[in-house]
Amino acid sequence: xxxxxxxxxxxxxxxxxxxxxxxxxxxxxxxxxxxxxxxxxxxxxxxxxxxxxxxxxxxxxxxxxxxxxxxxxxxxxxxxxxx
Numbered sequence: 001x002x003x004x005x006x007x008x009x010x011x012x013x014x015x016x017x018x019x020x021x022x023x024x025x026x027x028x029x030x031x032x033x034x035x036x037x038x039x040x041x042x043x044x045x046x047x048x049x050x051x052x053x054x055x056x057x058x059x060x061x062x063x064x065x066x067x068x069x070x071x072x073x074x075x076x077x078x079x080x081x082x083x
Contacts, residue, residue, distance in 0.1 A: 041056060042048045045063045048056050 038053075038056070041060060042051070045056065045060050048059050051059065
């Protein structure tokens with residue numbers, strides 16, 4: 001049979017510290033990534049440079065709906081002109 005796999009308390013504590021450090025880095029990266037995505041969204045949606053999150057999301061939805069309707073209008077115009 002194989003040897004039993006036991007860790008000393010120092011090894012277990014070291015592994016726990018490493019796991020915490022890795023989790024902190026992941027959380028920090030997620031926060032930075034979310035901030036970057038929100039900054040990009042603020043640049044894309046008109047009138048949202050200084051808006052709070054609720055306003056940003058509401059205006060983003062309105063902007064997307066407006067763009068979709070614009071695409072429908074342009075498609076119908078293209079079909080009627082034979083383009």
